Amino acid sequence: MTDRRTGHVILGINVLVLGYLPAAWQSPLLAKDSFVDPAYWEGIGRTAERGTLDAIFLADGPALGDPAYDANPIKLEPTVNWGYVAGATSHVGLVSTASTTFNDPYELAQRLLSADVLSGGRVGWNIVTTRGAVSARNFGLADVPLRDDRYERASEFVDVATALWESAATGHDIHHHGEFFDVDGRLRVPPSAQGRPVLLQAGGSAKGRALAGRVAEGVFAAELTKQQAIEHYRLVKGYARDNGRSPDDVKILPGLLLSLGSTEEEAKRRSDELYDAGPASYSIGWLSQSIGYDASKLELDEPFPEDVLAAPADPQTFQGSIGFRESIVTQIRRTNPTVREYLKQTRYTGSGHAGFVGTPEQLADHIEDWFHAGAIDGFNLQPDVLADGLEVIADELVPILRRRGLYRHEYETTTLRGHFQAAAPTPAW
């Protein structure tokens, strides 16, 4: 290799409410209701901006899981939540997840463009098709449509939203008559500082990746191994090229679950304490949902049976994420652990999303390695507890990356699209 990749990485934060571990709420830095406290959310925005981070991201779903032991199911509405944070910040990008299954394209396009105007061009929309009958029952439906139908609706939804954003700039009505939507009219919201919101896509199904290649400017991927990440990176960049776009037009940002400490031992201790304080049934429940099999029926001290690892019977009705399942099965096949070993090992290495437990210096090494390998354009970092984990990212990780020439010292762009475009170009492959 003579052409070492130059430029900077993209750093986003996946703000999983208080942190990705269920026991995050027990942090002494938090009040019992921090997840709805405006001061907490302002603090997230301000700390991210102190680290000149590119974007903060909110996952979402229109239903409530049991919040008895965990703040993760509790969700302020993302466009309102980030609209509030936008009022307290000036540069950081603000990405909201919104479902194409349970929204209307006119209403959502109007709301997102308004938020984009009000934030000075910092809004992104993470396009998802929602899973699960629990969500459907909040919208008068018995269950969600089949996966293929959801993605067809998503594809048409995005086209309508994009055309409406165009209409806001031109002042001309659109006349869309498709399979799912009929829209005659235009938006009366002014164009934003970046023109229109940035489109992002999450999810690793074939249809999801195809949609990303066609329209997305960023992808929140789920990657456990560097080799698989490189393959998926090239796949999606290739789809973009097939659609007449530059590979630089779509940025690939896998999630990375983080526990950081000033030594590796301290980081592991932090992670262990947080896991021990959380409900034991969680890891089994999570695994069950992710692989589409009741993991409580598995022998904890036996390896995974082959029929469990085989593809789910019907990808149309499987309720989990196909991308997560694929990365989990790949990881299990590599080391053939027992169920108990796998559940313990994923404390440190992650499951679905990759995990990282170590020091900021080691994390910088990891980011640099994957960046130069052509596996990523950046990471969407998911701290175990945001209240102190985000400060370590802003005040310790970012300065290390800056010293290595991998990150900017000041914001040099003002919009989310500007931040993405200023990042390193795609390496040749």
Place this chain on the structure above:
Amino acid sequence: MTHLALGLAGPHLIELAGNPALLARWEALPLAYTVLGIDRIDGSGPSPVTLDSSAIGASLAARTRQARFLIVASPQRDQPYNLARRVASLGHLSRGRSGVLFGAADAYAVPEPGGLPLTAATAIDAARVVRALEQSWPYDSVIGDRETGILVQSDRIVHIDHDGVYSVAGPLNVPEPPTGASLIAWYPTGPDDVVADSAPIDLIVGPGTLLRPVAGQSLAEILTDIESRAFTPVPPGPLRAALGLSAPARAVGGRPAFAVPAPNPSL
């Protein structure tokens, strides 16, 4: 003298968001509340430009400390579950300074072929869903008990099982704001807008209760006009308290959404 409430149209929202001096003048007025985009539902719209009402509400919640506001909603191209989330989220982030004003139809929204009839009955049913969802999760069920590992007494969260014009199971995925369920107002525009069962409606808003700018009046002109008027100032505080409205009654006997959480044993 009575208190004063203000109705802003689309172009005023753009001026308010983009001009810090006007924002400071507006914030300093001891108004009862301001409607963010009255021209969506009062028959006067659409104007050439506007902003989504919840989007400008979220921004104003962060950029002001005292101003109270109603976002504007109609069932047209919206879903009550999504709307309830925005209303409840604003209630938290504004510390109780926000509420929602319903109308039957949205002058800015494009027609929705095959959609629900844009009548008072549809809008009021959406309002009922919003109120029930906001109350589906009592705020004081959030206990954060580190001893037992229980964050929320989730057995106190209930399904709403609403079966009217809309069919919505609930519960909402955010607790009720600590200041209580958001104020719900209704803007009637026709003789068929008579509401027989007004259970979720706290306030009726109409031309007689709201200062409406005349056509073409700029935000600066409106503010100058108000600054010269004599009216009863409304002191800072949450919207419901400012209007002297008591907390709405809470339905009893809802179907629990979750089992009683047991103290969480460590691994």
